[in-house]
Amino acid sequence: MPLNLVIQKTEALPDVVQFCMREDLANYLQLAGRLISECFPHHRGLEIRLEVDPETGEESVVMDLSVAGDIDKVLQQSDCYTSRWVESVPWPQSGKIHLLYNVE
Secondary structure: OOHHHHHHOOOOOHHHHHHHHHOOOHHHHHHHHHHHHHHOOOOOEEEEEEEEOOOOOOEEEEEEEEEOOOHHHHHHHHHHHHHHHHHHOOOOHHHHEEEEEEEO
């Protein structure tokens, strides 16, 4: 899913886009969107926001995903996403984009 489609489908704020450009994360955000579509094919919603760790002051992108379904199936989908993410994205970039999901 291209970055512009990820942003169009969410309430992504300009600070998220600026952070991704500054940290050279735009391609990785695109990859995250594509992996979400592939690993969580029936997700219900996605919100992207910039979050600051109160202890360290470090910024990161948080992708908050709403999914429906059997918990075992969702855990399999999460494993799919995580394994592909870890294989594809180097450190420290992989630590600057986080996926959270809520099972409805």
